[in-house]
Amino acid sequence: MYQEIIDKMFLDKYEDRPPDGYFHPSSVSGCDRQAVYEVSGTDRTDLPDVRNIRIMGTGTDMHERIQDRLVQAHPGTLIEVKVEWEQIRGSVDAIVPIGDGYPYNYGHPEDDVDVLMPVYELQEFKSGGNWKMREAQKGPDPQHVKQARIYYAGLDHMGFLMDGIRIVYFGREDWQVIEHEVEPWTDEQVVTFLASLDNMLLHVEEWSLPDRLPLDSKGNRFWLCRYCNFRSRCWDLDGDNTRG
Ligand code: SF4
DSSP: OHHHHHHHHHHHHOOOOOOOSSBOHHHHTTOHHHHHHHHTTOOOSOOOOHHHHHHHHHHHHHHHHHHHHHHHHSTTOEEEEEEEETTEEEEEEEEEEEEEEEEEOOSOTTOOSOEEEEEEEEEEEEEEOHHHHHHHHHOOOHHHHHHHHHHHHHHHHHTOEEEEEEEEEEETTTOOEEEEEEOOOOHHHHHHHHHHHHHHHHHHHHTBOOOOOOOOTTSOOOGGGGGOTTHHIIIIISOSSBOO
């Protein structure tokens, strides 16, 4: 009885995201092939099971509680900020104003008062169990770093004044907090990233596929594949670089 009640609690809140023709930072930062499947609107072969939905839902609940408190503690904080840039769609957990703001004059001679434009730090939340928190002690996950850098570049392009990235890990068992500050991309690195998107779009046009993620050191599929909505298609139906 309770399992049913709890499953329904999370299933009712679960928001499915079918492929929609956009690049989503969570996939672009993890696997090019998954991103190509998404951006070309490929049907998914594997949907998350109810256990994964419970895990993801628990993370979402934690993040929402933290966002509520963050807004109270730091007025001017913006949460769930939509990023739309270069066929990328997604939303950032929080951007938090830092410092006094950037003095800005609109250039009208009669306007002798500069405006203090807010300068924001991007904050990306991640939650996990004990294993993930132990890994987070060693440093931020490269996928999380790339995801945050994509968001940062997008917000910068959209006109937000940005300064810094903070990736914050929250422990699901004990609410332990681990924070990592990371550098945003340089302009050259942003150009390289955009070129990688063009390369993925070429795959979409040619109906071909980038390489799969490499096998891990034990010869098993990379762990991200276990949660991928295209895993059966990717490994069983499609070829190394061709659609089945
Ligand atoms: S199954 Fe793995 S390699 Fe294939 S698209 Fe998904 S994440 Fe990428």
